[in-house]
Amino acid sequence: MSEVKLEDIVSLAKRRGFIYQGSEVYGGLSGTWDYGPLGVSLKRNIMNAWWKSFVDSRDEMYGVDAAILMNPNVWKASGHVDTFTDPLVECSNCKGRFRADHLEGSKCPTCGKENTFSEPRQFNMMFETFIGPNSKVVQGGSIEETSATTTTIRSRSDDKLGSYVSYNTSDQVYLRPETAQGIFTNYKNVLDSFYPDLPFGIAQMGKAFRNEISPRDFIFRSREFEQMEIEYFVHPDQWEQMFEGWIKGIRMFLTQELGLPSESIHELEVPESDRAHYSKRTVDFEFDFPIGREELLGLAYRTDFDLKNIQDNAGKNMEYTIKGTNDKFIPHVIEPSFGVERLLMAVLSSAYRVDEQNGEKRIYLALSENLAPVKYAVSPLLKNKPELVAKAREVYDTLKKKHGNVMWDDNGNIGKRYRRQDEIGTPYCVVIDFDTLEDDTVTIRDRDTTEQRRTKIIEIDK
């Protein structure tokens, strides 16, 4: 278990412009989060590190960016329409709804009454919406519009709206609950355009949506989140060896690229009884979050389940032919599935540090240079000395042009600036003083050690 408290992370994230509650000004929307200026940078840096490690620096990887709205047959064939469900129970006293497998004991977490839960019902987590001009929401139960296809009326009297919704079943689509299916549906396209040798992988990052029964624990369980997934296509004889390779590769990425402590990462061999029916092996990577040890990401061997499903349902051949042979088969798939929010929460909570400097408590984020939203903060020692400000602007402009993630900071005294930059994880603060005007040297202060050294402007990056 991490020693950092979740509320400290949430409070820093809000205070310093990383993450805000979604639609906060209107009272919020449960399970949604907005990224502020620093959160956007941190999240992008994590995503870029992932793309660089798993796509750009490898020869056998191909990227795609599929549409979020997909033909509903995708989700029928994949099994999501029938089985992408969580068990839902309702408290007969307060009407609170909960995920049955997340409840501890028989007491309702909202009203505290014992033994008030209904029998679990399966609740599908996909968000539905309607495509095209034929579908329309009607308040009060009358049908305002129909189309050539069947219109179905569904009672919604069990929810708070107390109204009816008219919809065309043929217009119904889903917000994708995972990015994986957008990869499988493009497997044949990539094959036709590039015909790569096996093994090869297709990667995608992007939004996914799940109507979680109880979103909770900050960004850990959200209703709208971001995934980074790879489908790695292999010869069926090679899956075991490839799977082992992925375990090592994932661990290396987490520790070396994201700087997560190795001892906080745990590999859980998921027993057959808990695995999805198509998976022959699943390893969950768990992390010691402030909320306890929980799933960070998953690695699954999905056999030929998905491609075979597409072949059967879409009627398109998904076979792969080894070049120069007649050896045809449907490739098997290994799927590493990362959640960006969970990585971000792991990064924030493992970087969060508290120490004491000159008798005062200091909070800082020990983010690695490649993840820190701001790499350099540049300040004139005094903001009312035009010659210092002009020189500092020169240094700032040069660094900004080169790195982009450089911040101008002349608010308050130097001590306050350091504290502020420490809290957002800026590795280096560069200060321009009167000596700079004489010898073109600046002070660089290191976030973690707080040590200051003097260096030539042209050597700041060294």
Ligand code: ATP
């Ligand atoms: P859990 O058991 O925690 O609900 P899962 O096993 O359903 O997760 P997968 O379907 O394997 O999750 O999704 C792959 C990854 O996507 C997860 O490991 C996680 O990082 C991320 N993820 C899934 N659901 C959410 C969510 N509601 N909010 C944030 N990230 C999520």
